[in-house]
Amino acid sequence: MNDFTGKNVLVLGGSRGIGAAIVRRFSKGGAAVAFTYAGSENAAQALGLETGAQAIKANSADRDALTSTVASRGVLDVIVINAGTLVMGDPLALAADDIDNMIDVNVRAPYHAAVEAARRMNPNGRIIIIGSVNGDRMPFAGGAAYAMTKSAVQGMVRGLARDFGDRGITVNSIQPGPTDSDMNPAEGPMASMMHGFMAIKRHAKPSEIAEFAAFIAGPNGAIITGAMHTIDGGFGA
Ligand code: NDP
Numbered sequence: 001m002n003d004f005t006g007k008n009v010l011v012l013g014g015s016r017g018i019g020a021a022i023v024r025r026f027s028k029g030g031a032a033v034a035f036t037y038a039g040s041e042n043a044a045q046a047l048g049l050e051t052g053a054q055a056i057k058a059n060s061a062d063r064d065a066l067t068s069t070v071a072s073r074g075v076l077d078v079i080v081i082n083a084g085t086l087v088m089g090d091p092l093a094l095a096a097d098d099i100d101n102m103i104d105v106n107v108r109a110p111y112h113a114a115v116e117a118a119r120r121m122n123p124n125g126r127i128i129i130i131g132s133v134n135g136d137r138m139p140f141a142g143g144a145a146y147a148m149t150k151s152a153v154q155g156m157v158r159g160l161a162r163d164f165g166d167r168g169i170t171v172n173s174i175q176p177g178p179t180d181s182d183m184n185p186a187e188g189p190m191a192s193m194m195h196g197f198m199a200i201k202r203h204a205k206p207s208e209i210a211e212f213a214a215f216i217a218g219p220n221g222a223i224i225t226g227a228m229h230t231i232d233g234g235f236g237a
Helices: 017-028 041-051 063-072 096-119 144-167 191-195 206-217
Strands: 008-012 032-037 054-057 078-081 126-130 170-176 227-231
Touching: 008 017, 008 063, 008 096, 017 032, 017 041, 017 078, 017 206, 032 041, 041 054, 063 096, 078 096, 078 206, 096 126, 096 144, 126 144, 126 206, 144 170, 144 227, 170 206, 206 227
Parallel strands: 008 032, 008 078, 032 054, 078 126, 126 170, 170 227
Antiparallel strands: none
8 A cells, every 4th residue: 555654735625535545545654734624514524533533614617715725725735525415407597606506616626726736746756637537438419518517628638748747747637437425326327327338337435546646646657647547447448
């Protein structure tokens, strides 16, 4: 298991689901971990008590709150930008404000947070953005805007890897497929439809995504950059 003793790690959107698993993994590895949340006060406080990580209330849709939180953590070794929202349905019926908020959280926030982190990041730092296999494949109706936000992450990762590579900073996206969380419960109404697209017909566990984040953040990740790493049970195959 990669050891992160002495490392300064920030997870954006860490109170629940995949983000909480990532907070647990880096905390267990010995890192000094802080994480943000927007609404889940109780879950955030409980996770802080469980792991020793510091919970910070900061809405990723609020650019000033976001960038000042990133700056307040000083010289980071790892930033994992996980916070995301999912708005799905008939595009003719969805509220435009909900779509714009999703774009703020899923696209604008990762870009501004990654840049702010890189201003003072350690050499060999790691920027990891949680995208989605839907950035590659959207095999059912109702997900156009969500897929658009996750495709945008791909361009961001490729470009920022070029911008920060001379400092040894890597920039990668992990693209989960269906993963058990409040956003996409393994027993939810959409589960069997999604399993129909998969070679291994089950939701991933959040810990399986977190373990890959730890691999990329560890010493063996030094040459891995500008890449999308899909963990999806073959959803996109
Ligand atoms: P959950 O809805 O279970 O958890 C989302 C987390 O992000 C929570 O900790 C939430 O905090 C935080 N968050 C959401 N909006 C904001 C915001 N505006 N500001 C700060 N924090 C915020 O989602 P998942 O764990 O399932 O998803 C995590 C990431 O993985 C997302 O980017 C998602 O798109 C991606 N993903 C998930 C898949 C899945 O099947 N689960 C598949 C592919 C990608 P709080 O509740 O405190 O606001």
